[in-house]
Amino acid sequence: MGPIEETIFAVATGVGRAAVAVMRLSGPDAGAALDALTRGGRPQARRATRVTLRHPFGGESLDQALVLWFPAPGSYTGEDVVEFHLHGGRAVVQAVAEALVSLPRLRPAEPGEFTRRAFAAGKLDLTEAEAVADLVDADTAAQRRQALRQLGGELGRLYDGWRERLIRLLAHLEAAIDFPEEDLPGELDRGARAELSALISDLDRHLVDGRRGERLRDGLSVAIIGPPNAGKSSLLNRLARREAAIVSAQSGTTRDVIEVHLDIAGYPVILADTAGLRDSTDAVESEGIRRALARAATADIKIAVFDGACWPITDAATVGLVDDDTLVVVNKLDRHGEAVPMLGGRAGIGVSARSGAGLDTVLARLGVMVAARLDTAGRPTLTRVRHRVAIEACRGALVRAAGAPLPELVAEDVRLAVRALGRVTGRVAVDEVLDVIFREFCIGK
Ligand SMILES: Nc1nc2c(ncn2[C@@H]2O[C@H](COP(=O)(O)OP(=O)(O)O)[C@@H](O)[C@H]2O)c(=O)[nH]1
């Protein structure tokens, strides 16, 4: 990016009617814009001050606002920043935005542009910038905690720590290339080898995490499966506390996969209802069953629902899918009356989707299963595919380095490993990568 000349502005708060809307400005002309709207009444830095905002040309008063002035570099972006805390009405926000565009070198911000400027000013590394976006998107407590830890620099520090170790190793290797020891010509010394394999195992431990961080961002996939009419759709509606899926006594009603987003014990879950598993000659239903099986195969957790009215007669197609990732539920407790039905040595949960009996147990057991798959035990976690790709590239380079026959080749691979790590935190920043990262932000961040 070249020198930044334009001053950007955007509403940083949500759209729609609200008590307050925060309009944020950043750039070299932010102070001049503040003067223009307040007739030179620039408030003290970092002190909330009430002012009347006026149109810079007509002088019409636009709002009574609270104003904050953050001179560079002590601001979010590192530039001069102004915040107008406006009354949240659409007409107020509109009037102030129109007043701002009428000023020279001011323009509306692109998505993520404030944070991109903060990154350019060195206020945040890339993992922290991504954490800002994640915090804005966080729906559940666990997502918030993960984003906040990342914003605190946890991930960036881990990667920078590895990078520093690699740079030290590289310096050592280069010294050995320039001044080879007489007794070990061309050999990689033992200390360097040990450090290489220590780094590889640190990276391995970080990579083998069951994609917890990524799943926590995206939501864990849970699929409800079972024979037709077992009460799968009724169970989904109960868990979602709304009529998301059609419930009918007619079997074969559910055909498409229906998804609801739930917060289970503070973790995000995408719960899917699927078509009942049976042989069908109906083309649409068959397609539904194909989708149900596909979802069952990719789901992190399955809830297998059996029809209590037929219990203990079960359905072979569903029984065949029960594994360690499956919660067995026998519905229509009002019809079968067995509180803890056993299936192949597994304790099922007797429920009645009609009365609600047993649903607390389903939620509690599901909560334990979800937590076991998403809990990160406070360790820094990879949260994006982008990180995983770079860490894998780093590991690949280190493995090659460990097997390279000449110190010069070892050094070359270590250099590549350093670059791969630098890409994650943004020490090696490529414009296309930055475009992709900041595009997914909302405007005003
Ligand atoms: N007696 C009883 N009937 C139920 C219960 N849950 C669902 N049903 C009925 O079973 C039928 C099939 O339910 P549905 O949720 O559509 O099953 P799905 O085909 O597995 O999605 C409907 O008539 C429901 O009213 C229950 O707990 N007890």
Ligand SMILES: [Mg+2]
């Ligand atoms: Mg159904």
